[in-house]
Amino acid sequence: MKVKIFAAWMAGLAIMGLSDLGNAAEDYVVNSADYVKAADWKAMEKITVTMDEFSYNPKHMVFKVGKAYQLILKNEGEKKHYFTAPEFYKAIATRKLQSNKDGEIKAPYFTAIELMVGGQLDLYFVPVKKGTYPVFCTIDDHQKQGMEGHLVIE
Numbered sequence: 689m690k691v692k693i694f695a696a697w698m699a700g701l702a703i704m705g706l707s708d709l710g711n712a713a714e715d716y717v718v719n720s721a722d723y724v725k726a727a728d729w730k731a732m733e734k735i736t737v738t739m740d741e742f743s744y745n746p747k748h749m750v751f752k753v754g755k756a757y758q759l760i761l762k763n764e765g766e767k768k769h770y771f772t773a774p775e776f777y778k779a780i781a782t783r784k785l786q787s788n789k790d791g792e793i794k795a796p797y798f799t800a801i802e803l804m805v806g807g808q809l810d811l812y813f814v815p816v817k818k819g820t821y822p823v824f825c826t827i828d829d830h831q832k833q834g835m836e837g838h839l840v841i842e
């Protein structure tokens with residue numbers, strides 16, 4: 689009996705250990721709300737990125753730490769496109785992702801944002817961690833065809 693309880697306790701420790709490793713790999717800005725609150729939203733900068741076959745325009749964007757941004761993502765192409773940037777989304781404090789027609793989503797961070805044909809989604813955020821982060825489209829061979837770029841936080 690005692691052995692069984694001990695084994696269960698050990699298994700529990702092993703699971704805790706694994707989930708700790710998982711959290712480290714999923715590192716994102718946990719105190720997003722503080723950065724969002726501290727930023728000056730009246731001085732927010734709006735940047736529009738349009739997507740088509742097969743590019744982002746602009747394909748290189750530079751953001752400043754601590755500043756408030758509205759990144760307007762528009763799909764003006766004839767196919768669906770992704771704005772996949774998992775490392776970038778972990779380097780920013782996300783306020784919300786908004787569709788002017790349908791509502792808004794609040795989440796700690798995103799990994800990918802998909803735009804339907806004619807779609808628009810606005811990402812409100814504050815850059816936190818400096819670096820150069822790739823953005824790309826994960827549909828079929830779109831990235832190979834040129835749908836990729838860089839998001840720089842300085």
Ligand SMILES: [Cu+2]
Nearest residue numbers: 769770825830
């Ligand atoms: Cu695409």
